[in-house]
Amino acid sequence: xxxxxxxxxxxxxxxxxxxxxxxxxxxxxVIKDFLYIGNVHNYGAAFSILYGNRxxxxxxxVFALVxxxxxxxKNRVFKWKDIITCSLLIGGILGNLYDxxxxxxxxxxxxxxxxxxxxxxxNLADACIVCSVILTIIDTVRGAKxxx
Numbered sequence: 001x002x003x004x005x006x007x008x009x010x011x012x013x014x015x016x017x018x019x020x021x022x023x024x025x026x027x028x029x030v031i032k033d034f035l036y037i038g039n040v041h042n043y044g045a046a047f048s049i050l051y052g053n054r055x056x057x058x059x060x061x062v063f064a065l066v067x068x069x070x071x072x073x074k075n076r077v078f079k080w081k082d083i084i085t086c087s088l089l090i091g092g093i094l095g096n097l098y099d100x101x102x103x104x105x106x107x108x109x110x111x112x113x114x115x116x117x118x119x120x121x122x123n124l125a126d127a128c129i130v131c132s133v134i135l136t137i138i139d140t141v142r143g144a145k146x147x148x
Contacts, residue, residue: 003084007091011124012098015107022109033113040121041105054100061097065090081139089132095125 018039022028027038044051068090099106108121 001083001087001090003087004091004094007088007124007128008094008098011091011095011128014109014124015095015099018107018109027111036111036113037109038111038121040108040111041103042108042121043105046120046122046126054104058097058100061093061100064093065097068093081135085132085135085139088128088135092125092128092132095123095128 018037022037022039024039024041027036029036044053045057050057068086096106106123106125108123108126110123110127111121112119
């Protein structure tokens with residue numbers, strides 16, 4: 001899945017750029033009171049849950065990749081939307097898995113303020129995972145409506 005590799009590479013290049021250009025736990029304003037680019041080390045999962053459980057999070061990521069691989073091998077007929085959805089998921093998992101193995105934490109950098117709420121800082125890999133889940137839900141709901 002070439003698209004997964006492209007996502008992984010872009011994610012890692014952005015994280016390298018962030019590491020060299022933005023000090024840890026600081027940020028740069030892109031759009032005042034809306035979007036900031038920061039440099040945060042996340043030692044947990046989303047919203048820092050499971051903080052400090054690096055080995056467990058690595059194992060969960062590897063397990064998820066094995067399940068996805070098994071699912072892909074078992075069902076060899078794909079629609080383009082399935083390929084995009086799986087590529088987003090695999091690329092996102094690989095991006096954060098690499099960080100956890102190589103550094104012991106995930107580099108997060110997208111920091112949004114939405115209606116005055118400081119949304120948790122995340123990265124491209126996280127966004128790809130969330131998008132794949134949203135696409136899967138949409139596809140499932142559409143399938144249920146079609147009686148499939």
